Amino acid sequence: MSGRARVRAVELLGSGASRLFLSTSVAPHSTGVTLTLHGINKRFRSTSSMSSYTELARERSKTVTSFYNQPAIDSSSEKPSVRLTPATMLYAGKSPDGQHILSSARYLHKELPVRIAHRIKGFRSLPFIIGCNPTILQVHELYIRAYNMLSDFPAITDQETEARYSKLVKQLLDDHKDVVTMLAEGFRECRKHIMDETLVRNFLDTTLTSRLGIRMLATHHIALHEDNPDFVGIICRRLSPKKIIEKWVDFARRLCEHQYGNSPRVRINGHVAARFPFIPLPLDYILPELLKNAMRATMESHLDTPYNVPDVVVTIANNDTDFVIRISDRGGGIPHSILDRVMDYHFSTAEQSTQDPRMSNLFDNMTNSGPQSGPMHGFGFGLPTSRAYAEYLGGSLAIQSMQGIGTDVYLRVRHIDGKGESFRV
Ligand SMILES: Nc1ncnc2c1ncn2[C@@H]1O[C@H](COP(=O)(O)OP(=O)(O)OP(=O)(O)O)[C@@H](O)[C@H]1O
Numbered sequence: 001m002s003g004r005a006r007v008r009a010v011e012l013l014g015s016g017a018s019r020l021f022l023s024t025s026v027a028p029h030s031t032g033v034t035l036t037l038h039g040i041n042k043r044f045r046s047t048s049s050m051s052s053y054t055e056l057a058r059e060r061s062k063t064v065t066s067f068y069n070q071p072a073i074d075s076s077s078e079k080p081s082v083r084l085t086p087a088t089m090l091y092a093g094k095s096p097d098g099q100h101i102l103s104s105a106r107y108l109h110k111e112l113p114v115r116i117a118h119r120i121k122g123f124r125s126l127p128f129i130i131g132c133n134p135t136i137l138q139v140h141e142l143y144i145r146a147y148n149m150l151s152d153f154p155a156i157t158d159q160e161t162e163a164r165y166s167k168l169v170k171q172l173l174d175d176h177k178d179v180v181t182m183l184a185e186g187f188r189e190c191r192k193h194i195m196d197e198t199l200v201r202n203f204l205d206t207t208l209t210s211r212l213g214i215r216m217l218a219t220h221h222i223a224l225h226e227d228n229p230d231f232v233g234i235i236c237r238r239l240s241p242k243k244i245i246e247k248w249v250d251f252a253r254r255l256c257e258h259q260y261g262n263s264p265r266v267r268i269n270g271h272v273a274a275r276f277p278f279i280p281l282p283l284d285y286i287l288p289e290l291l292k293n294a295m296r297a298t299m300e301s302h303l304d305t306p307y308n309v310p311d312v313v314v315t316i317a318n319n320d321t322d323f324v325i326r327i328s329d330r331g332g333g334i335p336h337s338i339l340d341r342v343m344d345y346h347f348s349t350a351e352q353s354t355q356d357p358r359m360s361n362l363f364d365n366m367t368n369s370g371p372q373s374g375p376m377h378g379f380g381f382g383l384p385t386s387r388a389y390a391e392y393l394g395g396s397l398a399i400q401s402m403q404g405i406g407t408d409v410y411l412r413v414r415h416i417d418g419k420g421e422s423f424r425v
């Protein structure tokens with residue numbers, strides 16, 4: 001996969017970088033024809049956008065009736081999903097006539113509607129007051145729409161149907177890229193109605209990890225079309241943990257400098273020469289989240305000496321079963337009083353942040369949404385989502401806080417070709 005395609009893949013996943021910016025979706029009924037009194041500022045819709053409006057309206061009414069009349073979704077949701085090991089994806093073979101791409105498309109054609117139907121079932125099981133939230137309803141509709149489009153698609157018989165199918169999959173990846181942000185918003189809006197915290201946690205853990213799996217499969221299929229000797233689909237044959245850490249260190253430092261005027265240096269030690277086959281996509285989500293947290297804590301605990309802050313240290317440990325990345329900061333640690341809540345969705349101390357006053361204007365301009373949703377922190381989604389993803393990958397995310405000094409976060413992830421059993425996508 002080319003560098004550009006990989007960056008794109010991260011955007012599609014709705015990674016730490018891209019999920020922070022809310023999408024502004026235009027409601028179908030707002031795309032009308034506007035005529036001013038004098039007829040000068042006429043804003044006509046082109047025939048194509050009129051037809052896309054009709055298309056949207058038709059799609060929408062289809063979606064609404066689908067909330068109730070959905071025997072196809074019901075029966076798909078009863079089917080088990082077939083999860084692949086990355087080894088199966090890696091060694092599926094590459095045939096010069098492109099047969100491997102056809103079989104990958106046929107697998108998706110069968111599998112995606114089942115996985116999406118499971119998610120729709122999840123939305124339908126939400127308490128009424130949550131399920132009615134407009135933002136959550138919008139995500140629910142997106143899933144129903146995706147189900148309809150994917151299950152209506154004819155059988156994949158040749159390269160021409162496969163090409164159309166890949167185009168549809170790409171389009172859906174794009175349509176769904178803001179789903180994490182929308183769910184974060186939607187649940188935040190109806191927080192006050194939620195009595196049972198475990199309900200939110202279970203729903204979000206399942207929805208977000210299942211989404212990660214779907215996006216990994218879909219992106220893998222699309223990437224199979226590309227010719228990059230280092231990659232098979234989304235699997236990097238010789239991933240260097242050091243390199244991927246460095247990439248996200250650069251990203252987090254830039255954000256941090258933007259917000260605090262400086263950023264801690266990051267030292268990487270341990271098994272810096274390790275290389276092994278792995279899927280970078282989930283790490284592309286988790287690493288920036290953990291690094292942003294470490295840098296924010298470092299900067300905010302050294303507001304008096306922002307140009308002299310302690311380094312963040314990242315240690316890599318590789319073995320034949322898994323690999324561990326420890327991120328150690330000297331940002332004062334996580335206070336005892338909040339330690340057992342930092343892994344809760346929506347828990348954040350963002351509103352208590354002390355911004356450098358010199359940065360506040362810039363910061364507001366950048367986010368356009370007030371001081372609570374900065375790119376460094378804000379949703380309270382970084383840790384819980386990272387933990388859910390790590391567990392989905394057969395690993396874990398653990399925190400050790402030395403209150404008064406700093407925090408160590410341990411990300412443990414299972415190898416895809418290691419001794420133990422690997423995870424399944
Ligand atoms: N390394 C750390 N040192 C000190 N406190 C931390 C650290 N990491 C996380 N925290 C605390 O845990 C809270 C939750 O972290 P989390 O990453 O889930 O959310 P956030 O950073 O506030 O927002 P988001 O990550 O969604 O932008 C943070 O607000 C912060 O108070």
Ligand SMILES: [Mg+2]
Nearest residue numbers: 293377382383
């Ligand atoms: Mg965070």
